Amino acid sequence: SQQGEEDPQALSIQEGENATMNCSYKTSINNLQWYRQNSGRGLVHLILIRSNEREKHSGRLRVTLDTSKKSSSLLITASRAADTASYFCATDATQGGSEKLVFGKGMKLTVNP
Amino acid sequence: DSGVTQTPKHLITATGQRVTLRCSPRSGDLSVYWYQQSLDQGLQFLIHYYNGEERAKGNILERFSAQQFPDLHSELNLSSLELGDSALYFCASSLHRTGRETQYFGPGTRLLVL
Numbered sequence: 668s669q670q671g672e673e674d675p676q677a678l679s680i681q682e683g684e685n686a687t688m689n690c691s692y693k694t695s696i697n698n699l700q701w702y703r704q705n706s707g708r709g710l711v712h713l714i715l716i717r718s719n720e721r722e723k724h725s726g727r728l729r730v731t732l733d734t735s736k737k738s739s740s741l742l743i744t745a746s747r748a749a750d751t752a753s754y755f756c757a758t759d760a761t762q763g764g765s766e767k768l769v770f771g772k773g774m775k776l777t778v779n780p
Numbered sequence: 781d782s783g784v785t786q787t788p789k790h791l792i793t794a795t796g797q798r799v800t801l802r803c804s805p806r807s808g809d810l811s812v813y814w815y816q817q818s819l820d821q822g823l824q825f826l827i828h829y830y831n832g833e834e835r836a837k838g839n840i841l842e843r844f845s846a847q848q849f850p851d852l853h854s855e856l857n858l859s860s861l862e863l864g865d866s867a868l869y870f871c872a873s874s875l876h877r878t879g880r881e882t883q884y885f886g887p888g889t890r891l892l893v894l
Binding site: 697698700702707708709710711712715755759762763765766767768769770771772773 | 782784813822823825828835836837838868870872878879880881882883884885886887888890
C-alpha cells in the first residue's frame, strides 16, 4: 500500500534555483527518509529525519517534518544539473511485527543548465 | 558506489523460465532487502532477511523465493516468469535488524521477459 506521496510529480527548474519537493503520508511514522535515483540506477540515501525532529540539514539539502500534518519537504538549494534525478520519500511501516520501508512513486526533477 | 553488488546487470529470458538474481551486501551489513521497481507499480518491497533469517515479507509472489546464505549474500529466485515480471530488481543492505533505518541500494538487475 502507498504510504508516501511526493508532490509535484515532476519539476523543471533552471540551474541555481531552489527546488522544493513535498511528501505526504497517511499513518504515524518513526522516521522518514529521502532517496535519489538517477535514471535506471540504484537509489541513493540522502537524509533520514526522525519523528521527534522538525528540521535537518545536509549540505545543500534541507528536510522538514511536520508530524501533525503528516508531511515532509525536501529543499535543494542552488540546484545543479547533476541534481537531475527522481526523488523518493520513504516512510517506515510495521507489518506482521516487522518494519519495512514504503516508498512513494517518486518525483522527477530536471535542472536545466 | 554503495558497496552493494548485484549480478547480473541485465537478464533477458522467456516466459515460463526461471532466473536467479544475486546480491552481495556491504561489508558488515547483516540485512538484505529485495525490491521490484516497475513503471506502473513503483518501488515495491519484496522481502527482508537478517543474518540468514527471513524478517519481513512484502508483495512477493509465490513464484518468487529468496534466501540469505551464511556468507550473507542473498539470491532471489523468480520462476514461471510472466511478461509482467519485467522490471528492475534492487537489492539493498543495512546494518540493522529493523527495516526502518537507512538502506544502501545496489545498481539493480534489469529483467526483461519476452
